[in-house]
Amino acid sequence: MQRNITFKKSDNPKFIADCHLGKLAKYLRLMGVDTLYFPHIEDDDLIDMANNENRFILTRDRSLSERKNAPVFFLEPTDTKAQLKTLIEYYKLNERSAPISRCIVCNTPLQVIEKEKIIDSLPKKVKKYFNYFEYCSNCDRIYWQGDHYRHMMEFMAQVQNES
Template identity: 40%
Template sequence: MIAEGEQRATPSSPPRFVADAMLGRLAKWLRMLGYDVVFMPDVPDIDILRRARAESRFLLTRDTALARRARSLGVFIHHQDLKAQLRELAEKGLISGPLPDTRCPICNVPLQAVPKPHVRDRVPPYVFQTQREFYECPQCHRIYWAGTHWQNVQATWKEIGW
C-alpha cells in the first residue's frame, strides 16, 4: 500500500485511478476534478487488481485486503465522508486540486467545449439564456455547464483548501 505522505503524483503526469464498488461517489468527484478514474462496481477483485496493474493505475478501495494485495498501487481510503476522502488523497500526494480539463462523471471521457448555438434544443431554455459556456461528453453526449451544482463543487474544493 502507498505509505502516508508518500509523494506519487507530479504536475506533468497526474495519476490515474481504478475505484472499487465502495467508492463510486469519490470516482465521480475525481472525474469532475479532471482525474482519469475507472470505476468498476460489479467486477471481481482480481479483475480490478489486474486492470490497475496492467494500466499502472492506483487502486482506490475501502477493502483493506484488496489494498494489501495491490501492494504499491493500493490506496486504502479510511474515511466514508467525501470531503475527508479527497483530503486523504491530497495528504497522500495523489491529488493536488482540479486539473485543467474536467471529465464526464459518468463516462470518464474528457469533456469538449461546444458552441452555444449547438445546445439550444438540448438544454432547458433558462439554462440556455443564462449560461455562456457548454461542454459535451463525446461518448454519452450529455451536456454540462457551470450551474449551481458546479458552484457547490467549487465550494467543496474551497473547503478542502484548493
C-alpha cells in the same frame, strides 16, 4: 494509508475507485483526475486493469489491500471529504488539478462545444442564462456552470482549503 503499491507515484496519478467509492470517483473526476469506477467488478479484474494501465486502486476493502501485486491505496476514512483530503495531500492533487475537464459520470475528457450546436438539447432557462458549455462525446452529456456546478465547486474549495 498506503499499502502494496507496486509502482511509484506519477506526475499525473490515475485511479480506479472500487465499488464502494463511487462518490469519491465523481469528485476526483470533478478535479480533472483520471478515475475509473465500476459499480460491479471482480477484484482480480480490478487488479489486472490497474496493473495494465498503471492505475492505483482506491479501496476501503482490507482484503483487497492485502493482495499481492495489487497497486492499492487503502483509505482509512469513511467520509468522502476526508478521503479526498487524504488523496489531495498524498498525491499533491491541488498542484495537478484541472477542474471540470472530465465527465463526472464516465471519466471521458470534456470538449468545449458551441451553444448553437446543442441549443435544442438545453432547458429553456439554460438557453437564456448560459453561453459556455462542455460536452462528453462518450455519454452525450452537456455541462454548464449552473447551481449544481457551483455547489460542487464550493464543496471542492472547502476540501482543498482544509488540505
